[in-house]
Amino acid sequence: MSHSKWETVMGLEVHVELATKTKIFCSCTTEFGGAPNTHCCPICTGMPGVLPSLNKAVVEYATKAGLALNCEITRYNKFDRKNYFYPDLPKAYQISQLYLPICRNGGVEIEAEDGGRKVIGIHEIHMEEDAGKLVHDPHTNSTLVDYNRCGVPLIEIVSEPDFRSAEEVIRYLEKLRAILQYIGVSDCKMQEGSLRADVNLSVRPAGSETFGTRTEMKNMNSFKAIMRAIHYEANRQIGVLEKGGEVMQETRRWDDNLGESFAMRSKEDAQDYKYFPEPDLIPIEISEETVEQTKKALPELPEAKRLRYVGELGLPEYDASQITNSKALVELFECNLAAGVPAKELANWIMGEVMHMLSDSGKEPEEMTFDYRYLGALIGMVQKNEITRNTAKKVFKAVFEEGCDPVDYVEKHNLKTVTDTGAVRAAIEEVVAANPKSVEEYRSGKEKALQYLIGQSMRALRGKADPQTVTAILKEIL
């Protein structure tokens, strides 16, 4: 942040939809989408007399998440009711956990601003049910309710106020997403709302020990939006304070199109949720044995992988941390590593071409659709000098965009390196004959002319020759 006189302090509340097949309290599917009100039943739509039955998989997933995030598991935990009226909440209460949440006191390690490591504390994780969705119909000027999402299981991960910059927030979210994806408890797709973050933010004079008044920001559905919203809100609060004003404790809604946030409700109209223990569900008891078994069954987590990539495979810190931040990139890396592709070469490709294609296409790694083994096949062809590095880059574009098999593609488009030196020599001789002026210049000492002639030769060979071979032959002729 540009205002070095001020320090920004943030805490996050992250809602993650769990990837269980069925909802938390009934057997309806959790599948995203579907025609409105087709994924629901009397239970998730809160009809009179129905009762919730707890889906045990939700407890398993939440326990897994808690352990992967270094939390203590509350052996005896309970559900509570959070009461409020809204049309997307058909019971007019959300079954959640207030008094005894399933996980507490965890933490996630991220890279700090100064390049060192920093632990972001996790205050608690609780299980709850998602609400439905309101859809405004402009044709009839009415609001319609879709209950499909009602009862989809969520965990809410509440951090400590440990963030000091937007970058830290993003790194934490990336890490969180990678961990939850690794252990398979959520797909964490922000665009489908299966990962949503609310940011609690306050500012204080640098060096101050006490917290300022905070606001809570909602409705950010991409990392970019979160970044923008944090910068906007920190600047807004600093502006208020520098003018001698007071920051109001309120909930604010981020509008990403306008790049501004708007006050939704102040502390005074904050709702009283009238929490009390959910009488329809008996307390959940988790045995020591279950916790131990769950812990043992956890896969290798990003942090351990990162250390292994650096220590055993010799990858640069940065590469290791970028790759391990995404389950898809790890899968891409590890499946080719297992096939015998050298680690460093593989990492170079991922950090280079793969990242490049992702950023060009605006895709998340999880959205890559090609067969991951194709990357290894492509690297193999380069290593065997079957294609040039430049050709390989072009081929990878086709792999990435169209899912083409690189071996077939090279064959079909006749992209193999010309290894017949006779053919190369013939092509170069033609170039030399056609460019007497450049030949003259080179002979009179202009190095640039050589580059031009190499370029022309490569072009004549349609890039399929090894540039070093071309250079050697050209020099020989000249």
Next chain:
Amino acid sequence: MELKDMTALELGAAIRKGEISAVEAAEFSLGQIERYDKQFSCFVTVQEDVLQRAEEVQKGIAAGAFTSPLAGVPMGIKDNMCQKGIQTSCGSRMLAGFKPTYSATAVEEIMKAGAVPLGKLNMDEFAMGSTSETSFFGVTRNPWNAECVPGGSSGGSAAAVAAGECFYSLGSDTGGSIRQPASFCGVTGIKPTYGAVSRFGLVAYASSLDQIGPLARNAADCAAVLGEIMKQDRRDNTSVATKGIDLQKVLHTDVKGMRIGIPADFFGEGLDKEVAACIEAAAKQLESMGATVEKFDMPIVKYAIPAYYIIASAEASSNLSRYDGIKYGYRAEHPADLLDLYTKSRSEGFGMEVKRRIMLGCFVLSSGYYDAYYRKALQAKALIKAAFDRAFERYDLILGPVAPTTALKIGENLSDPLKMYLGDIYTVMINLAGLPAASVPCGFDGKGMPVGMHLIGHYFDEEKILGAAHAYQQVTDWHKRKPTQLDRI
């Protein structure tokens, strides 16, 4: 024996023997409803398919599909239990016309036993009340004296059995709603242990206290009905596995050697002298049958009413929030905005007593008051439970009055809610403790109104309670008496 004098089990046996058909029994009950219901208003809805159902059950009995001793017996269901395709109103304008697409588990179970449901029985709105006067569908009257209330909230369930309009009924009990109307109407009723009968499909009043149970002419019928519905249900997380009810065991119970305790605190101020005399007489009767009866102190009694009204209202305020006019039920017309839609729909859709309890519940749960009220009430609940646990170390059963008085006149109680709440003193603590308890007819007051005794057992001691009640009914005839006015209507 004439049909009108038969118990449910006697009728069931006659149907099995082919002495009478299920259709004849159903026709008889429909005739009784025709004859008496204008007077007593027990039913909110009389089903249209009663005779078809009876025919189906008759065929099922012949084919061996229905083997229950109750198969083919006409019965009634309190209007807070969902029955697929039939209006389930809870006695409220809010749910007038609401037809669920599913049935309560207890309803499904009794249907599997070959029940022939006649219709849905009137009740206090959302089961809140002790008089059955707060229903949107009118006041149910006591068959012993139509000027009096039948008790509540399962007033329709008790009065319909007392008037002979059905042979047994299903009621629900949150703070005495089966036992108090059973006492007022001279029928037998039992609230089972919390968790014994599935609550799935029972429209919730106070989830941690609600329990479904039977009302019938005697203890044996209650045992037979309870045997059919007392099953663990995976759709109700709070339901538990039990060994069920062994009817033969109930029918052959001997009270000889049973230790019966009477809390001296139950006989304090407020208890009607005539009611007290009936309970004392019942105690003597049980003693003469070989039980040992003694009084003991249970000072915890005084916390029961406040703790109950805090917990029940708190849960009710949340349970009834879903009636917001959005998806089903009553919706006010021409709302200005969303808040107005909520406010108007709920103001117009709910009656006075319901609104009173919602407001009370919201108050005790609100931020800053939770610890002072709700948490304290939970502590009182734990103390009450502990006091009963201690008592049951010494006694097999606890005996006392069900209600401090017999049935009051219509209108007498509604004007003074506090007085009405105090009338629940003996029953609410049983729900707080989660114990099973029955009301068993044990006499009449000077005005000819019935009195019930309260037989309370330890957890899952339903067989013992009903066994003792059955033994008592073998040597007494209070439960056999009928309102003489029935012959004149």
